[in-house]
Amino acid sequence: MKRNSIVLLLLVSLVSILESYEAIGQSLQIPQIANIASPYKGVVELHVKLGQQVKKGELLFELNQDILNVQKFFYSSNLKLNKEILEGAEKLAKIHSIPLNDLQQSMRDYLMAQSSYNLILDNIRTSKYYAPFDGTVTKIIRYDGSGLGDNDNEIEIIQGVVKINIANQVAMVCNRWPGILDLKVKLGQKVKKGQPLFSIDTKAIEIQMKKKESILKYTKLLYDRRKKLNKTKTVSLYKMGLSENKYEQAVMNVEIDKIKIKQSTCYSPFDGTVSRIYRYSGSGNGAGKPVVSITAAN
Numbered sequence: 001m002k003r004n005s006i007v008l009l010l011l012v013s014l015v016s017i018l019e020s021y022e023a024i025g026q027s028l029q030i031p032q033i034a035n036i037a038s039p040y041k042g043v044v045e046l047h048v049k050l051g052q053q054v055k056k057g058e059l060l061f062e063l064n065q066d067i068l069n070v071q072k073f074f075y076s077s078n079l080k081l082n083k084e085i086l087e088g089a090e091k092l093a094k095i096h097s098i099p100l101n102d103l104q105q106s107m108r109d110y111l112m113a114q115s116s117y118n119l120i121l122d123n124i125r126t127s128k129y130y131a132p133f134d135g136t137v138t139k140i141i142r143y144d145g146s147g148l149g150d151n152d153n154e155i156e157i158i159q160g161v162v163k164i165n166i167a168n169q170v171a172m173v174c175n176r177w178p179g180i181l182d183l184k185v186k187l188g189q190k191v192k193k194g195q196p197l198f199s200i201d202t203k204a205i206e207i208q209m210k211k212k213e214s215i216l217k218y219t220k221l222l223y224d225r226r227k228k229l230n231k232t233k234t235v236s237l238y239k240m241g242l243s244e245n246k247y248e249q250a251v252m253n254v255e256i257d258k259i260k261i262k263q264s265t266c267y268s269p270f271d272g273t274v275s276r277i278y279r280y281s282g283s284g285n286g287a288g289k290p291v292v293s294i295t296a297a298n
Contacts, residue, residue, distance in 0.1 A: 031159040034132045036060055041150050041287045042127065043176050043263060044142045048155070051138075051166045054131040060155050063127040063148065066259050068120060074252040075117040078245055082106070082113040085241040102238060129154070136162040140169070143269030147176035149288020169296045171269045173197055175285045177260050179204065183281045183291070191268040191294065198291050199265040209257040216250040223247040271297040 042063030048054060089106040092098035139156035142148055175181075179200030185191060223243040230240045276293035279285050 031162075032133060032135075033159070034135075034157045035153045036129050036132075036155045036157065037151055037153045038063060038127075038129065038148055039150055040123070040127065042148050044144060044146050044148050044154065046140065046144050048137050048140075050140050050169050051136065051164050053136055053161060054134070054157065056131055056133050058131045060129050060131055060137070060157075062129065064263075065124060065127060066263075067256050068124050068127065070252055070255045070259070072117075072120050072124065074248055075113065075120050077248055079110075079113040079117045081241050081244060082110040085238055086110040088237045106238065131157055133157070133159050135159045136164070138162055138164050141172050142174060143171045145173075145267055145269065146171070147174040147266070147288045149174065149286075152288055167296070169270075170275065171272075171294045171296075172290045173266050173269070173292050173294060174288050174290050175200065176263050176266065176287065177205075178286045179264075179284070181279050181281055181283050181285050181291060183277070183279075185274045185277075185292065187274055187277050189274045190297070191272060191274060193268055193270045195268045197266050197268055197274075197294075200285070202261045202264045205257055205260050205264075209254060209261075212250065212253045212257060216247070216254055219243065219247040219250045266291070268294055270294070273297065 040063060044061055045064055046061045047059045048061070054060065086106045086109075089098055089103045093100075093103045135157040137155060138158045141152075141154055148154060177200055179202070181198055181200060183198045184196045185198070191197070223240075223246070226240045226243045230237070272294040274292055275295040278290045278292065285291060
């Protein structure tokens with residue numbers, strides 16, 4: 001009987017010790033650290049500051065959507081157009097006034113347009129990045145206007161409240177688009193917020209844009225001609241829709257090149273000093289690749 005009591009007492013003590021260790025483990029739990037990266041290339045638009053406390057689900061940064069919005073407009077219009085063509089083809093098929101191949105092609109075109117539009121919507125949705133838990137922004141690698149490469153870390157979040165020294169924040173400014181660099185600053189140079197740091201040579205984009213503008217003119221003439229013929233029923237709805245689609249795609253291609261030229265120069269995100277130069281004038285540099293680092297003036 002006495003032996004059983006001792007065993008019972010030992011078991012109770014063991015349970016108590018295990019519970020104590022569990023409580024200590026919980027109190028000493030290592031905080032989670034999250035590195036937020038983008039799977040896509042793009043231009044950073046930051047929504048938080050270094051040292052800021054954030055809540056789970058709070059927007060941290062997103063990629064500039066200028067090009068995505070142009071693509072969304074085109075693919076939305078293209079989807080609407082292909083739906084109208086398919087509906088027209090289905091009506092004609094009921095009275096046997098359209099070849100089966102044309103009807104099937106209309107179906108394929110509509111499904112392709114639907115897939116392309118949904119893909120753009122998904123790209124827009126996934127271009128925004130949120131805090132995975134309550135925590136503190138402990139590191140920002142790139143700031144507003146910098147190019148971001150695919151799978152590059154952008155922000156670090158540490159769970160809970162963390163005090164950090166924000167006096168010497170450093171920004172790595174990266175290329176927005178691939179091209180030949182024109183560096184506008186020197187190592188050790190003092191720079192002001194908004195001062196140009198570097199740009200890429202846009203000659204190649206401009207040459208391509210002139211070619212695309214020629215295609216735009218041609219597709220517009222063809223589209224306008226077929227619109228007139230459609231009024232007299234001398235051209236099929238499918239052919240007119242095809243020319244409209246090509247015209248709108250040509251408009252989209254020119255607009256995207258205009259955006260790339262507009263975004264060819266990168267600027268300093270804050271007052272500071274050029275603390276590192278990764279590439280110099282005349283060097284080629286890919287999208288999202290670092291060019292200079294800026295250390296804050298304070």
